[in-house]
Amino acid sequence: xxxxxxxxxxxxxxxxxxxxxxxxxxxxxxxxxxxxxxxxxxxxxxxxxxxxxxxxxxxxxxxxxxxxxxxxxxxxxxxxxxxxxxxxxxxxxxxxxxxxxxxxxxxxxxxxxxxxxxxxxxxxxxxxxxxxxxxxxxxxxxxxxxxxxxxxxxxxxxxxxxxxxxxxxxxxxxxxxxxxxxxxxxxxxxxxxxxxxxxxxxxxxxxxxxxxxxxxxxxxxxxxxxxxxxxxxxxxxxxxxxxxxxxxxxxxxxxxxxxxxxxxxxxxxxxxxxxxxxxxxxxxxxxxxxxxxxxxxxxxxxxxxxxxxxxxxxxxxxxxxxxxxxxxxxxxxxxxxxxxxxxxxxxxxxxxxxxxxxxxxxxxxxxxxxxxxxxxxxxxxxxxxxxxxxxxxxxxxxxxxxxxx
Amino acid sequence: xxxxxxxxxxxxxxxxxxxxxxxxxxxxxxxxxxxxxxxxxxxxxxxxxxxxxxxxxxxxxxxxxxxxxxxxxxxxxxxxxxxxxxxxxxxxxxxxxxxxxxxxxxxxxxxxxxxxxxxxxxxxxxxxxxxxxxxxxxxxxxxxxxxxxxxxxxxxxxxxxxxxxxxxxxxxxxxxxxxxxxxxxxxxxxxxxxxxxxxxxxxxxxxxxxxxxxxxxxxxxxxxxxxxxxxxxxxxxxxxxxxxxxxxx
Numbered sequence: 102x103x104x105x106x107x108x109x110x111x112x113x114x115x116x117x118x119x120x121x122x123x124x125x126x127x128x129x130x131x132x133x134x135x136x137x138x139x140x141x142x143x144x145x146x147x148x149x150x151x152x153x154x155x156x157x158x159x160x161x162x163x164x165x166x167x168x169x170x171x172x173x174x175x176x177x178x179x180x181x182x183x184x185x186x187x188x189x190x191x192x193x194x195x196x197x198x199x200x201x202x203x204x205x206x207x208x209x210x211x212x213x214x215x216x217x218x219x220x221x222x223x224x225x226x227x228x229x230x231x232x233x234x235x236x237x238x239x240x241x242x243x244x245x246x247x248x249x250x251x252x253x254x255x256x257x258x259x260x261x262x263x264x265x266x267x268x269x270x271x272x273x274x275x276x277x278x279x280x281x282x283x284x285x286x287x288x289x290x291x292x293x294x295x296x297x298x299x300x301x302x303x304x305x306x307x308x309x310x311x312x313x314x315x316x317x318x319x320x321x322x323x324x325x326x327x328x329x330x331x332x333x334x335x336x337x338x339x340x341x342x343x344x345x346x347x348x349x350x351x352x353x354x355x356x357x358x359x360x361x362x363x364x365x366x367x368x369x370x371x372x373x374x375x376x377x378x379x380x381x382x383x384x385x386x387x388x389x390x391x392x393x394x395x396x397x398x399x400x401x402x403x404x405x406x407x408x409x410x411x412x413x414x415x416x417x418x419x420x421x422x423x424x425x426x427x428x429x430x431x432x433x434x435x436x437x438x439x440x441x442x443x444x445x446x447x448x449x450x451x452x453x454x455x456x457x458x459x460x461x462x463x464x465x466x467x468x469x470x471x472x473x474x475x476x477x478x479x480x481x482x483x484x485x486x487x488x489x490x491x492x493x494x495x496x497x498x499x500x501x502x503x504x505x506x
Numbered sequence: 507x508x509x510x511x512x513x514x515x516x517x518x519x520x521x522x523x524x525x526x527x528x529x530x531x532x533x534x535x536x537x538x539x540x541x542x543x544x545x546x547x548x549x550x551x552x553x554x555x556x557x558x559x560x561x562x563x564x565x566x567x568x569x570x571x572x573x574x575x576x577x578x579x580x581x582x583x584x585x586x587x588x589x590x591x592x593x594x595x596x597x598x599x600x601x602x603x604x605x606x607x608x609x610x611x612x613x614x615x616x617x618x619x620x621x622x623x624x625x626x627x628x629x630x631x632x633x634x635x636x637x638x639x640x641x642x643x644x645x646x647x648x649x650x651x652x653x654x655x656x657x658x659x660x661x662x663x664x665x666x667x668x669x670x671x672x673x674x675x676x677x678x679x680x681x682x683x684x685x686x687x688x689x690x691x692x693x694x695x696x697x698x699x700x701x702x703x704x705x706x707x708x709x710x711x712x713x714x715x716x717x718x719x720x721x722x723x724x725x726x727x728x729x730x731x732x733x734x735x736x737x738x739x740x741x742x743x744x745x746x747x748x749x750x751x752x753x754x755x
Binding site (some may be wrong): 115119194203223230254257262265269 | 755
């Protein structure tokens with residue numbers, strides 16, 4: 102008792118109005134912000150990749166494999182924040198053993214597993230199979246065994262087999278698009294179906310989540326492409342970059358319209374929660390929602406890309422502007438996740454008061470762990486690129502046209 | 507037959523092997539990992555019920571104290587704290603029942619316990635006794651003036667604010683700051699000792715407010731004037747203006 106009183110008293114100073122006792126402290130912190138952010142990047146990167154295969158957008162070919170590997174690198178890390186937040190990660194596999202169909206959260210494990218195993222890994226395997234086999238043939242010893250193993254001891258490099266690979270990739274992508282929608286729509290659904298919370302409970306949330314996911318994924322691939330290409334001593338393909346930027350632009354317009362629609366809908370409906378939500382937005386979320394999410398993360402990049410599209414901007418400046426816009430978009434989407442997760446807990450269910458989120462630095466739920474979790478996908482991506490060498494055939498085609506392989 | 511199998515692409519065969527391995531491994535491992543008794547009574551391990559039953563009781567409950575401390579339970583039952591449990595102040599005492607001499611209760615004699623319930627908070631209900639502990643006799647322990655098992659103020663409170671903290675604080679910053687509570691509420695003296703039995707009066711009609719606010723009021727105040735006959739006649743004034751913090755704009 103004494104401890105609890107001592108622990109909560111300083112927090113009480115931050116509280117305005119009337120809130121229930123169990124609302125002083127937030128239960129979902131930074132880690133739960135990172136989780137939808139990461140899954141969003143996965144879904145976004147994947148959908149970008151599928152544009153190449155399903156809709157045959159040739160310009161985007163240079164980023165196809167990069168997007169797929171990005172999706173893989175991020176999806177491996179995506180559940181970690183949840184595991185760290187819940188504690189007892191060693192028990193997490195139990196949700197697979199005893200599936201509970203009544204729990205949306207428990208079923209997410211299956212959505213995740215489906216997407217990882219049946220979509221991403223499968224598509225990557227078919228796409229890289231030819232390369233893996235050749236790489237295995239070219240290397241020896243442990244390396245050879247390794248490539249053999251991940252190619253599942255496949256050997257067939259006949260034209261027919263490769264044609265089959267291409268067909269398989271196409272089919273998986275077609276299944277993959279709804280799966281990617283499901284993956285991130287599901288994350289939105291988890292929030293949108295919490296009917297006790299008016300900030301979350303909305304049928305639009307899954308769709309808004311989905312489009313913001315695509316926005317963030319495309320922006321991430323732009324950033325990665327622009328950083329990695331010079332590191333490989335190659336030249337950025339402006340055609341590809343312009344196309345990426347256009348897609349970013351159009352999807353952002355859709356995303357922005359949806360968010361506006363959600364906003365207008367809430368204001369017009371004016372349910373009893375509207376006044377506390379208004380004060381939430383005007384006080385506690387002003388900088389993260391109005392300034393970071395909407396102005397910096399949405400309007401500024403939209404205007405920048407629109408300007409680039411209308412005026413003839415030289416390539417170097419264009420690159421710089423794209424780069425800055427993509428970074429701003431990342432900041433904006435991260436704020437979106439923040440505003441949903443943290444914002445949804447800052448107001449009392451009594452609709453009469455607001456509390457504050459106090460972030461810690463150390464500890465499992467702290468800033469340090471979160472930064473670590475955000476860096477890890479990039480390390481994994483680096484390792485994946487090292488192992489799989491995604492630009493292999495492309496580079497080969499450039500240096501020595503038509504080798505026998 | 508052979509021909510038919512060889513037509514299947516190599517990739518499919520390999521993947522089929524992998525998928526079969528995964529599924530068989532899952533099917534073999536699953537029964538071993540699922541805890542015994544799972545699903546017998548629902549989506550949980552039925553042994554969990556026994557675990558819950560086996561949990562050590564920490565609290566004994568008020569009824570169990572009567573046996574040995576009937577003086578105290580009687581005293582508590584007669585006073586304002588009649589609804590409190592003994593253990594909310596003395597701590598969990600299941601052990602004490604078994605062996606009173608070994609497991610002695612704690613005594614919250616400091617000033618920290620009582621304000622958990624009695625510190626002024628605007629959300630507490632009307633009439634709930636509240637104090638601001640920093641200014642309420644701040645140097646002495648609460649129990650030096652209030653018997654914890656039968657708390658009564660040593661003196662009858664002189665101010666309505668002792669129990670109606672929020673209303674008093676609202677009124678203090680309102681346009682009605684200069685009007686005494688008793689002007690609008692005729693309060694029997696006994697209300698301050700037995701507030702629920704002896705209730706003060708409340709204004710009953712529009713004319714009451716009209717005393718000061720109607721056009722031709724003789725009250726020599728700076729009260730803004732309205733026409734009682736035309737100003738929102740279908741409602742009582744306090745359905746729109748909170749009397750303790752009236753607002754008009």
